[in-house]
Each structure stands twice: as structure tokens, then as C-alpha cells.
Amino acid sequence: LAKTTQPISMDSYEGQEVNITCSHNNIATNDYITWYQQFPSQGPRFIIQGYKTKVTNEVASLFIPADRKSSTLSLPRVSLSDTAVYYCLVTRSNDYKLSFGAGTTVTVRA
Amino acid sequence: GAGVSQSPSNKVTEKGKDVELRCDPISGHTALYWYRQSLGQGLEFLIYFQGNSAPDKSGLPSDRFSAERTGGSVSTLTIQRTQQEDSAVYLCASSSTMDGGNYNEQFFGPGTRLTVL
Numbered sequence: 001l002a003k004t005t006q007p008i009s010m011d012s013y014e015g016q017e018v019n020i021t022c023s024h025n026n027i028a029t030n031d032y033i034t035w036y037q038q039f040p041s042q043g044p045r046f047i048i049q050g051y052k053t054k055v056t057n058e059v060a061s062l063f064i065p066a067d068r069k070s071s072t073l074s075l076p077r078v079s080l081s082d083t084a085v086y087y088c089l090v091t092r093s094n095d096y097k098l099s100f101g102a103g104t105t106v107t108v109r110a
Numbered sequence: 111g112a113g114v115s116q117s118p119s120n121k122v123t124e125k126g127k128d129v130e131l132r133c134d135p136i137s138g139h140t141a142l143y144w145y146r147q148s149l150g151q152g153l154e155f156l157i158y159f160q161g162n163s164a165p166d167k168s169g170l171p172s173d174r175f176s177a178e179r180t181g182g183s184v185s186t187l188t189i190q191r192t193q194q195e196d197s198a199v200y201l202c203a204s205s206s207t208m209d210g211g212n213y214n215e216q217f218f219g220p221g222t223r224l225t226v227l
Contacts, residue, residue, distance in 0.1 A: 034214050043114070043201050043218025044153070091214040096143065096205075097169070098216060100153035 002026040002090040009105040018075040020104050022088030025069045033064060033071045034089045036100065044087065044100065048073070078108045112136065114219035116202050122225045123192055131187040131222045135204030142185050143205075143216060144177055145169075148198040156200075159185060192226045199223050 005023040012018045024033065032051055036044040037059075048055055050062040050071070061074040075082055085103040115134045123129050135142050144156040155169040159179045170176070174192075179185040189196055203216035 032213055042220050043203065045218065046215040049213060049215070089214070093213040095214050096141065096158055096216075097155040097166075098143075098145070098153060098203075098214065099155070100147075102152065 002028065002031060004088045004090055004101065006086075006088050006101075006104045008102060009107070011107050011109065012078055013109050014079055015077050018078050018082070018106055018108075020073045020075075020086055020088070020106070021070055022073070023070045024088070024090045027068050027090055028092075030092050031090045032093070033062065033068075034091050035060070035062065035073050036087045036089065036098075038085045038087065038103070040084075044098075047086075075106075078106075080108050080110060082106065083108045114202055114204055114217050116200075116219040116222050118222060119220065120223045120225075122227065124227050125194060126191055128188065128190045129192055129224065131189075131200050131202075131224070133185045133187070133202030133204075133219060135183060135185070135202070136206075136217055137183075139204035139206050139217070140182065141205045142179060143203045144185070144187050145201045145203065146198040147201055147221070151198075153201070156187070189224075192224075194226050197224055197226045 002024045034049045035047045037047045038044040048060050048062045052064050055062045063072045087100045087103040117132045142159040157177050158166040161182045162179050174190045177187045199221040201221045203218040205216045
């Protein structure tokens with residue numbers, strides 16, 4: 001599966017928008033882009049998934065350009081409780097072995 | 111509760127002892143997964159259950175590790191003769207089907223932090 005690259009850490013302040021970009025240059029036609037969130041001392045939680053263009057839900061938006069070689073997770077108006085590690089995954093529909101790298105540690109300050 | 115639960119939340123044991131970790135998946139979820147997460151190591155797949163069968167045990171690191179699932183529900187991960195390198199957070203997840211509403215959406219429990227002294 002395609003390797004992903006994302007920043008190790010990002011700092012933000014309450015009320016700001018946070019955008020995390022993930023690179024996946026070798027993404028294949030059958031691959032989806034999936035993001036998980038993990039709070040300290042908790043298991044990961046599925047946030048959002050997309051194939052192309054834009055996907056939005058109550059938690060985040062996911063922007064995927066036409067070439068699909070990167071994607072951007074957008075967290076609108078973050079609060080302190082959004083401090084977490086965010087993982088970008090490239091997955092296929094029949095994948096069940098999730099594999100997380102180091103993720104992006106997002107720290108939101110007051 | 112509505113989520114995946116795991117017990118104990120923390121386990122400290124001595125090298126050489128056996129430990130059992132328990133997972134209660136979301137009711138009705140047929141698929142169950144065990145992972146472990148170590149600092150700096152990311153998430154490591156251990157085993158996958160579909161019902162009570164384990165079609166994929168490829169991630170179990172050694173024969174000291176075993177898992178079972180009964181009644182299509184509760185699962186137990188057993189580590190025999192624990193070693194210090196077994197120290198990690200052991201996470202259990204479940205899903206309704208292999209490719210449910212969202213592909214690859216697995217619901218994780220809070221994990222069991224295992225420390226082997």
C-alpha cells in the first residue's frame with residue numbers, strides 16, 4: 001500500500017482552523033484516504049474517509065486534489081479537546097490490517 | 111455500554127508470568143481485531159477474528175501469544191511467559207463487517223497498558 005508522509009507535529013490556538021496535509025504519491029486507483037484520531041490514553045477513532053474531491057462531516061473536512069497524491073484534513077475552529085494525534089492512512093476496501101505511522105500530534109493552546 | 115471495552119486497563123506483571131487481556135466488542139460486530147501500540151512503533155496488527163474463527167493470525171509475534179473468541183463476542187488475548195519487550199498498549203477493535211458503511215472503520219477500545227518488569 002502507498003506510503004504516507006505527514007508532519008510530526010502542529011501547534012494551534014483555540015478557534016483557529018488546522019490543516020494537516022498528508023502525501024501519498026504512490027496511491028493506487030483502488031485506494032481510499034482515511035483519517036483516524038487518537039486522544040491520550042484512548043484507542044484510535046475513525047474521523048473521515050474520502051476517495052476524491054471533498055468530503056465533510058460533523059468533525060472535519062477532507063480535501064483531495066484531482067491527482068490524489070496528497071490530501072488535507074481540515075479541522076475547523078479547534079478547541080483544547082482537539083489536541084490529539086491524527087493518522088493518515090491509505091487503505092483498500094477489503095483491508096482490515098490497519099497500519100499507523102507516527103501521525104501528526106496536534107496541540108491546541110488557549 | 112455502546113463501545114468496545116477492555117480489561118484490565120493496566121496490568122503490571124513480572125517477567126515469565128502469563129497474562130490474559132479481555133475484549134468486549136460492540137454487540138453485533140462480527141469482526142474483532144487485536145493490535146498493539148508501542149511508543150515509537152506505531153500500530154501493529156496481531157490477529158483478526160471473523161465470528162469465532164481467526165483466519166489471520168499472521169501478526170502474532172511468537173507462539174507465546176494466543177487468542178480466542180467465544181460466542182462470537184468476547185475475546186481473550188493470552189501472553190505466556192511474558193518478556194519485557196511485550197510491554198505495550200494492547201488495543202482491541204471491532205467492526206460490523208470487513209467493509210461496512212465506511213471502509214476500514216474499526217471501533218477501538220481504550221486499550222490495556224501492559225508493563226512487564
